[in-house]
Amino acid sequence: xxxxxxxxxxxxxxxxxxxxxxxxxxxxxxxxxxxxxxxxxxxxxxxxxxxxxxxxxxxxxxxxxxxxxxxxxxxxxxxxxxxxxxxxxxxxxxxxxxxxxxxxxxxxxxxxxxxxxxxxxxxxxxxxxxxxxxxxxxxxxxxxxxxxxxxxxxxxxxxxxxxxxxxxxxxxxxx
Amino acid sequence: xxxxxxxxxxxxxxxxxxxxxxxxxxxxxxxxxxxxxxxxxxxxxxxxxxxxxxxxxxxxxxxxxxxxxxxxxxxxxxxxxxxxxxxxxxxxxxxxxxxxxxxxxxxxxxxxxxxxxxxxxxxxxxxxxxxxxxxxxxxxxxxxxxxxxxxxxxxxxxxxxxxxxxxxxxxxxxxxxxxxxxxxxxxxxxxxxxxxxxxxxxxxxxxxxxxxxxxxxxxxxxxxxxxxxxxxxxxxxxxxxxxxxxxxxxxxxxxxxxxxxxxxxxxxxxxxxxxxxxxxxxxxxxxxxxxxxxxxxxxxxxxxxxxxxxxxxxxxxxxxxxxxxxxxxxxxxxxxxxxxxxxxxxxxxxxxxxxxxxxxxxxxxxxxxxxxxxxxxxxx
Numbered sequence: 001x002x003x004x005x006x007x008x009x010x011x012x013x014x015x016x017x018x019x020x021x022x023x024x025x026x027x028x029x030x031x032x033x034x035x036x037x038x039x040x041x042x043x044x045x046x047x048x049x050x051x052x053x054x055x056x057x058x059x060x061x062x063x064x065x066x067x068x069x070x071x072x073x074x075x076x077x078x079x080x081x082x083x084x085x086x087x088x089x090x091x092x093x094x095x096x097x098x099x100x101x102x103x104x105x106x107x108x109x110x111x112x113x114x115x116x117x118x119x120x121x122x123x124x125x126x127x128x129x130x131x132x133x134x135x136x137x138x139x140x141x142x143x144x145x146x147x148x149x150x151x152x153x154x155x156x157x158x159x160x161x162x163x164x165x166x167x168x169x170x171x172x173x174x175x
Numbered sequence: 176x177x178x179x180x181x182x183x184x185x186x187x188x189x190x191x192x193x194x195x196x197x198x199x200x201x202x203x204x205x206x207x208x209x210x211x212x213x214x215x216x217x218x219x220x221x222x223x224x225x226x227x228x229x230x231x232x233x234x235x236x237x238x239x240x241x242x243x244x245x246x247x248x249x250x251x252x253x254x255x256x257x258x259x260x261x262x263x264x265x266x267x268x269x270x271x272x273x274x275x276x277x278x279x280x281x282x283x284x285x286x287x288x289x290x291x292x293x294x295x296x297x298x299x300x301x302x303x304x305x306x307x308x309x310x311x312x313x314x315x316x317x318x319x320x321x322x323x324x325x326x327x328x329x330x331x332x333x334x335x336x337x338x339x340x341x342x343x344x345x346x347x348x349x350x351x352x353x354x355x356x357x358x359x360x361x362x363x364x365x366x367x368x369x370x371x372x373x374x375x376x377x378x379x380x381x382x383x384x385x386x387x388x389x390x391x392x393x394x395x396x397x398x399x400x401x402x403x404x405x406x407x408x409x410x411x412x413x414x415x416x417x418x419x420x421x422x423x424x425x426x427x428x429x430x431x432x433x434x435x436x437x438x439x440x441x442x443x444x445x446x447x448x449x450x451x452x453x454x455x456x457x458x459x460x461x462x463x464x465x466x467x468x469x470x471x472x473x474x475x476x477x478x479x480x481x482x483x484x485x486x487x488x489x490x491x492x493x494x495x496x497x498x499x500x501x502x503x504x505x506x507x508x509x510x511x512x513x514x515x516x517x518x519x520x521x522x523x524x525x526x527x528x529x530x531x532x533x534x535x536x537x538x539x540x541x542x543x544x545x546x547x548x549x550x551x552x553x554x555x
Contacts, residue, residue: 113185
């Protein structure tokens, strides 16, 4: 999440709709990318972000410390994204549009390697994608990733370990 | 490069370029606006929507202390508490003077003191010939909304045909966007306009439901002098063939309003000192305030990478920063901080104004800022 100023969150918490509107505009791109990492569908990512902001507006009065906004809103976004995945059929297609975004990338990892990794990532469960995205895309420490998922630290550690294992398995199957 | 680093790089490559639809934020704002805000207040027109909820949660009507104007207390027996029965013929006026406000109202109306506190909102009084009710409902989590719990409080007006009801309430916190500011076009909600009531800045909304026999709702919100976070709200509802007469009664009541307590007189000589201390406070909350001179009337130039309360700009923006402070008629200081920029090949000229409101002692308490993000060059 972006560095939204504390007084803006404070004003929104007090019911200032214009302050919340500014937060929406500031946070939407980052929230969208986080949701997209979990749902892997642009339309569902947008739905998840909308849902997260609606929950945030409804519950922002419960946010005791404005400094907790980034972690709190990240958790709402992750939860909304996971909810989105639960509403749809389990079968999904690999997002070709997403794969096409990989063209023209920096050469430290070749494009084929990235495509392979993302294809394997796409085949993981939403819960596995969430923990991997929080740890390796959001670059969160494991306690913060656990907080974003609303799970105990030990659960987050084991889930991360298993998710990495399943990612390796997927890569093996693709080869 | 280890597998985790490869994954991180692949995820960044796949996701960093991801952009939501250009109108997503606007659509969210629209939905948020349409959703309203929980636990603030409701009118009778929300009752239908709440009715289903009431079926499955425990309704906890709280006793409302009601009494006739100047008479003894009468405990509220049920949800019908606050029913107002005409006690005098129309035409004559009674006088109300309580809670800082004085006004006249038809002597045929009943006035009932409520004093029902809904966490920052206190229902002060119900007046009229209809029914006023303040109540709280316990909300329990359910499968559809596992996070939803707590208490939802609301004040409701109900009018039958040829009935009028007026609710007077005070919102005294938490920190909000400052007093009602008629110079701020963004400070109005849908259908609202700025007016002056009893010399106080106010907003007014005239809202009529469609259809025959529709209920008319009139809403005024008034800034409380010398208070950064307080407003009075006057909500009136009426319906029936006599709606025009009832409207005239309500409008006459509002036109007679006077604010009783003394309003602090601000000394302009205090302005520079208060401006400096408020700027220091602002800077402690957001480094983007660093370009503003601490002396009112002075100008400074800087190249900034962030505007107050906004994410970092994509590239540095040369700006001219000014600071001004002035006392207001309602006993509050207004500190105006403006960053302006000239046009260049990749941007239009523009400005960004942040207003910080200070109480009569110079303590900052409310910040209002911005144009729409679309007006800011190099925004993310």
